Amino acid sequence: MHAVFMINGRLDDVEKFFKWMDTRMGMMPFKNPKLHPSMKDKNGNILAEGVQPIDMAIRHGLFGTWEMTFPEGHKDEVLTTLRFQHQPGAGTKYNQVLLKAKLLALRKLLSCEPIPEFNTDKEMLLPDGLMENLRIIPIGVRYDEVREVGSFGLVHESI
Secondary structure, eight states, X not given: OEEEEEEESOHHHXXXXXXXXXXXXXXXXXXXXXXXXXXXXXXXXXXSEEEEEEEOEEEEOSTTOEEEEOOGGGHHHHHHHTTTTSOOOOSSHHHHHHHHHHHHHHHHHTTOBXXXXXXXXXXXXXXXTTTTTOEEEEEEEEOOOEEEETTTTEEEEOO
């Protein structure tokens, strides 16, 4: 899954935030339909399905956007941490309508889906004050297809 957003703030604060988020890991579920022997549990049994750790990553997007890539199972905590539950608003009613129209156009241009419903009870642990001087403007999300990836024949989200 990809969370697409724009961010502004002091450059050093933005870089600290990106470095912190770029070092996070998530557990991605997989299926092993061909029972490839490389995927074994601690007892040496071949796994038919399970989870594997994967790096979450921040990457550049188009038009000044950024994307956080992560396994879809971590949607609640990542979107809450990125403050996707807060819609940006500024100034007068006219400015708010204009901003929403611009964000909708940008979402369509970037081939993003609207922000899905998610539970805001979970949040990633962050150092104190890491996001204090940052403003994140959520754009939308992109879903990854679940398919066979790699030479092992594992089926998982193709991040």
